[in-house]
Amino acid sequence: MTDLGQRSDGERRDGAPRGSTAGTGVRTPSEPVPVQRARPLPGPPVDTPLVIETRGLTKRYGTRAAVDDVDLHVARGDRYGFLGPNGSGKTTMVRMLLGLVFATRGEIRVLGHEVPREVHQVLPRIGAMVEGPAAYGHLSGRTNLDLLDASGPGPRAGRRRRVGEAMERVGLGGVDRRPVRTYSLGMRQRLGLAGALLSKPDLLILDEPTNGLDPHGIREIRELLVELNTEGTTVFLSSHLLAEIEALCTRVGVVDRGRLVLEEPLDAVRRPTGRVVVRTPDADRAAAALGSALVDRTPDGALIVTPADGTGAAGLARHLVGAGVRLDALEPETVSLEDVVVRITGPGSDRT
């Protein structure tokens, strides 16, 4: 889904050549990417391909920075995963995007409009779930959605239909008139999602949307989000669950202690390292045959090998088989998202 053309557009704007981040894939706080901040955001925002863009966004509570100097870029059509451990500032970030929390410093543009000043022009085009669902417990789910729709700017006409469709879409179509307080957490989560979908948004901002859902539900929601995305909705999803992001997203931003430490297409993060993992019952023989090409041996007995230039895995296989080594498996080594995240982020701030 990542559109390179759009992406480079965005990169050019903040003046950082694409290569500088793609080279390492990792930005650590100690080596900040040079970014021009003094320049104001460019003129008419109508055609910007960036759906969410922040510059130098900072939120301080007292002396502690919950969000620290974040430049976020979410392009139209992205399924953007905003990943970070608990307490890393994800929710604060989401709240700032929606105008619920005011930034201490920095600028935000959402759908081409400045937030929070013009937030009322963009919010009707956004569906959001912030930090878990909430509803009036004494009312039914349908009534809750009806009230929510009535509080918005939408017309009265078609309200029943809109509410019905949203309920249907999240799998609550068959629910009766019982009050929300009797709902399970999963049902509430679905109701919250239905609320976010009410206005047929161009942008979905979801904070931990699969909390409390069973695996079945998680898959359903994931499929729903992909479906919405292919219909043209940009999805911004924050989560502390690697697997969720990995399974759903096309781009990933990693936040650690308030700082955005990585923002890459998921494919770029998980690119092959160029090394090959060799699994063999004849490990020692293989090691001998490989010589200096052997980089490492994993605890479970696999060998990490840097193939000779140009030969790749195929050449390596022929070489090993020629040396009389039996091969169980031979695969290109890739970096998992988890590896990246664990390497670049510290322990969650809930650990002291």
Added chain:
Amino acid sequence: MTAILDRLRATGDGGAPPPIRSVRVRRWTVVAVVAALLVAVPVVVAAWPVSPAVSVSPAELRDRVAASGNLPWSGYAEASGGLNLPDVAQFSDVTTLLSGTSRLRGWYAAPDRVRVDQLYPAGERSRYTTSTGQVVWDYGAQLLTYVRRDPLVRLPRPDDLLPPQLARRLLSGTLPDDPVTGLPARRVAGVDAAGFRVTVADPRTTVGALDVWADPTDGLPVAVELHTKGATGTLSAGPVVVTRFLDLDRETPDPSLFVAQPTPGVGVTRSPTSDLFGVLGRGSPDSVPAVVDGVARVAPQRGFAAIGKYGTTLSQLIVVPLPADIAGSLLGNIGDAGSAGRTIAVAAPQNALGRTANASAGALESSLLRLAVLRVGTRAWAIGGLVTDDVLDRAVTDIAADSAGAS
């Protein structure tokens, strides 16, 4: 409110959007300014310079006030007394009147067309004065009383505390050569009122000075303050009685307001008098002496022969005969009244047969009003007035001596 919000938004449009902190400061400033304005309005109105429409000399104003009895008005006044008198059974109405704040609504068309409502939190007492008598309505008792006549000498009532009534009544007790000085003008109930002070020279009275503010054009009093004086003649620091209009309308009130309309179903009764003195004063003219403390008795009013009135100025003394049992309970009350009560030593007089009657006397003290109760044998008197202790003591002695001579 929305308009202010929009304006704030509009001003935020120029240049970079202001950080939320400065928006917050600005909005709270709006709140503070509006709050300050709202609080300041009454303060500014009160502090607005007062400029009476015409300038009148204090003496001239005093004359106008004295002659203001035919000016119509209606309004609301609050009167408060700081005498702190203890509650004494039969005189509790008077003591509470002079020790607290009374809220009064009045309508006045002529001396015999007056209505005064004393307001209570959840009730009312109204007194209608008509050419044929008075009508008293008591909401608490749900009772309308038609009163034929009250004596001229009577206990103070709430309606006496309305500024015009109080000013005229007290001024009539001052002497023409009591010094009159001007006071700074005041705004009272929307009237830019000129003020004057009459300093009462008479050493026999406790009244030290009378401050009156009145409409300078026609002399309608709108506020009155009463100062007492000490033994050496120095005025009290603050007034002991204050009354002033808070609302005043100078139109002639609607005549229908002066007619008491009994609601069907409420109690209606008739009474010859509504005043305790009116009841006590029915006895023989000989019940009180002809001269007390060297002052001769003023000829009694017909029908209230037993009320003794000595003098016509502020230092006048009033003496009425009391039933002995009431006197006993009053003396008991005075004894319990602590510092406000005082026992007066009375030499027990000998009667004509040479036998000595029991005599006892006590006085209720306040800086303004003093009231003594004297009992000699089976007879008793109440002696009151705005007089000093010496005058009261001499009066008690005189009456005790007179009682011996008379019987």
Added chain:
Amino acid sequence: MMVVELRKLFRRPRTWVTIGLLCLLPAIVAVFLATTRIAPAPGEGAAFLSAVLESGSLYPAAALALVLPIFLPVAVAVVAGDTVAGESGAGTLRYLLVRPVSRTKLLLAKLVSIVAFVVATVAAVAGTSYVVGVTLFGAGDPVAVVNAIPQISGPGGGGSSSGGSGGGSASTPSAGGSASAADPAAPAPAAPGAPTAGAGADNGAPALDPTQARERAADSVASLSGDPLSPMDLALRLLGAMAYITVSMLGVGAIALFLSTVTASSLGATLGALAALISSQVLVTLDAAASVTPYLPTRYWLAWIDFFRDPIFLRDIRSGLFVQAAYVVILMLAAWANFTTKDVAQ
């Protein structure tokens, strides 16, 4: 948005329970009064309570007097304190705001819903108590009047007791009673002893045809000033009093609403508003605080009674309206300044 807030308010069971409780208290009092027929001494107890035995059509006024000092402000503080803080605590606030609902509009809608709650409550209390009052006491039954008079004027010519009534001061309209109690030897005045209903009927100045009087008594009620109030007049004055009480509650509502934007705890906002009210009530009675009392929100609360004076005494009513308006303006502005610049986060 207003409609949404009203739907939320009136679909809440708590709203109805509150209104029900407020209606219940006057009903209980009425049942006790009707069964024992012991009215509080005139001038004591809640306003008008001494008069309801005579006419049930005054009972709405008495009922309002019963709930006004504590029940009604507490209910308003609870509802208003919950408005923003409750939504914030339940998390629904953030969903409203991203709907989007303008924060300013939300505050105004909340204010409207508070007003609606007060109007509904006052109307419910007045309505139920009218029904209860007329059922139990009749609408100005003259027999009840006659029965009530001996209780009111006290037994056996207790002149001092009736003299001390109605605030316990002023000269005695039943001085005849005073005199006879005070001086048995004195010649009896024209109306000796306690003025009885019989004496009133016999001596009543404007001679009335008894049947006609009975009919008029059946639908007339005395104002505080003694004049008869026709049912229409009474209804209008009652409406005026209800409107004034509604306005009186707005100050409390605005305090609680403002605090509700400050704290995330609706209980805290409610208690804060109640603390402000109690302080105000205490200061109003304190002579030493006389310089600030005109500014206190509860200073003119009792002015609704002035609607039942004749002519209506507007001074305190007017002042009360100004004070409440000032509180609403300042506190709503403060709520706006705070809420529109506040982070919505737990």
